[in-house]
Amino acid sequence: MRFHFYMTGVCVLSFILSGCSNSSGIPAPTRAVVTGEIKFNDKPIQSGQITFLPTKGPVAMGPVSEGTYRIDWKGGVPIGECKVEILGYEETGKEIIVGAGGKTEKETRQVLPAKYNTESTLSVTVEEGQENQCDFDLK
Numbered sequence: 113m114r115f116h117f118y119m120t121g122v123c124v125l126s127f128i129l130s131g132c133s134n135s136s137g138i139p140a141p142t143r144a145v146v147t148g149e150i151k152f153n154d155k156p157i158q159s160g161q162i163t164f165l166p167t168k169g170p171v172a173m174g175p176v177s178e179g180t181y182r183i184d185w186k187g188g189v190p191i192g193e194c195k196v197e198i199l200g201y202e203e204t205g206k207e208i209i210v211g212a213g214g215k216t217e218k219e220t221r222q223v224l225p226a227k228y229n230t231e232s233t234l235s236v237t238v239e240e241g242q243e244n245q246c247d248f249d250l251k
Contacts (some may be wrong), residue, residue, distance in 0.1 A: 141169035143187035144238050148246040149179050150198060152224060156180075157200040159220065164194040164238070176200070189238045196234040198248060200224040224250065 146164065150157045156179020163173040164183070169190030174183040176198070183189055201220040208219045228234060228250055236246045 141166075141190040142240055143169075143172075143190055144240055145182070145184045145188040145243045146172075146236075146238060146246055147180070147182045147243060148248065150176055150181065150200070150248045150250070151179060152200055152250045154249075157198075157224075158202065160198060160200040160224075162199075163197040164189045164236075165197065166190040166192055166194045166238075168192055189244075191238050191240045193235060193237050195232060196236055196246075196248070197229045197232045198224060198234070198250070199229050 148162075150160070150162065157176050158178060160176035161173060162176055162181050162183070163171060165171050166189065169192070172183050172185075172189040174181050174185070200223050202223050204219045204221055206219040207216040209215065210217050222229075234248065236244075238244050238246075
């Protein structure tokens, strides 16, 4: 009887751990940490988002704060050529109502031209085995 409980436990544990692997059988992409600075018209972007769209592998993105970013979640950005899209926000000076009870927050607006986000032609090559520094000085 004890052996039966032991084997049941082993099977359950094996089932749980198998869920941690890539069930498609396709190996996970090799990734690298990417960090950098982003400026627009010689000023750091105070708030925004950067997105890396690799030719092979999943999209990787992260926040931009005070002109800097670091993407290290799940090991970073997939290795290889990536299209880059950048959003940058600035406060308008207005307060907007965002919830019940009159909760407000500062309104922001997107300040970067479409050529850096929805129509981006920016690209980088992420290299394996090192932390990649990818800075953007946008005009």
